[in-house]
Ligand SMILES: Nc1nc2c(ncn2[C@@H]2O[C@H](COP(=O)(O)OP(=O)(O)OP(=O)(O)O)[C@@H](O)[C@H]2O)c(=O)[nH]1
């Protein structure tokens with residue numbers, strides 16, 4: 001069970017759609033007074049369909065009235081507990097888009113007794129009321145922030161409870177072992193029978209193996225959630241901005257035959273075989289001609305230092321110059337791909353022994369797909385099997401699992417060495433607790449605050 005429950009909650013309201021102009025906006029209201037607050041704010045077109053008298057999961061047309069004046073024409077939906085996102089009475093009001101109508105509807109609800117929701121508070125209530133566990137609640141945020149279809153698919157699996165189910169099995173297993181060990185503590189004369197000990201060891205071994213399997217998904221999970229940063233680097237005029245545009249499939253950066261065109265860094269995200277990649281176009285590296293270019297070069301260096309992958313672009317139609325060699329040596333130790341551009345022109349570039357490049361032509365787009373494969377291969381060798389997608393853990397899960405694994409490994413060693421069972425029980429309890437944190441069986445207010453504060457308002 002979650003550690004804190006909402007025994008007498010107030011009713012909360014927030015605008016759930018992004019702020020700005022749009023076709024419609026939606027205001028969400030949740031809590032025990034939702035229907036009463038809706039009654040006070042809403043005048044139904046059909047006088048019989050007062051929200052508090054309406055059946056659950058029904059939609060009503062009418063007006064929001066504030067201090068006797070019409071605020072907006074709206075559609076209001078009534079959803080009664082417990083079949084709602086928060087498991088409380090929920091009212092959703094759809095009004096005309098644009099900041100003002102939505103804000104005035106919200107103000108009306110606040111004046112009639114609702115409190116403004118904090119970020120993620122609806123999802124927090126869904127968690128506290130047992131509608132979602134903690135891993136599922138995090139999946140809601142992952143889904144909202146997903147930048148590729150693959151990331152969204154992973155979030156959907158987590159939301160559906162695939163990870164949670166396995167974590168619960170693991171925790172139950174540890175608890176069963178604990179019960180066994182504790183039973184023997186109560187009868188201090190008897191040691192654990194050899195065959196029982198064998199069984200316990202086997203079960204623990206399996207639990208450790210499973211934890212390792214989950215832990216191995218952490219780096220891919222991180223990749224899917226936040227993607228990687230790939231900086232496009234090279235001498236001026238080699239076609240860096242052209243390459244950025246080609247990878248994005250849009251004319252994002254200015255391309256010109258004048259060396260030193262790009263002054264500032266430009267970044268944009270694209271999906272490369274399912275991985276979100278933030279491509280960063282940088283100013284060409286050379287002895288800067290003026291103050292602005294010097295600042296551009298400084299920014300390029302800064303970006304390059306932080307990038308997880310470097311796409312080093314070279315002009316295939318020109319012999320390698322001093323700067324090419326300089327950059328080839330300078331970034332030799334970093335994860336990088338060499339991209340030989342201008343494949344449509346006669347090749348004059350000779351690469352130093354042992355270096356291989358991918359040939360592309362940014363004018364025709366030739367070589368683009370091979371480059372994307374190489375990028376994917378560089379960051380994500382092997383790809384992600386479908387069953388792994390179901391249990392892609394995040395860094396919080398990783399931390400909890402590591403602690404759980406350490407404790408379980410101590411248990412294994414202690415059992416093998418016939419050490420005292422009290423100590424074994426203590427570590428088993430620690431392991432089960434750490435694993436339980438993932439789904440929120442054990443939580444603290446601070447942990448919940450840190451998770452839900454990352455959500456948007458109205459979610
Ligand atoms: N023939 C040929 N020209 C290309 C190709 N790719 C880019 N160019 C040309 O090369 C010139 C420089 O391209 P940019 O993309 O602006 O080069 P850059 O590396 O961003 O240059 P800076 O921003 O000045 O550092 C432009 O005139 C492009 O049209 C290519 O594949 N073949």
Ligand SMILES: [Mg+2]
Nearest residue numbers: 240241261262
């Ligand atoms: Mg450029």
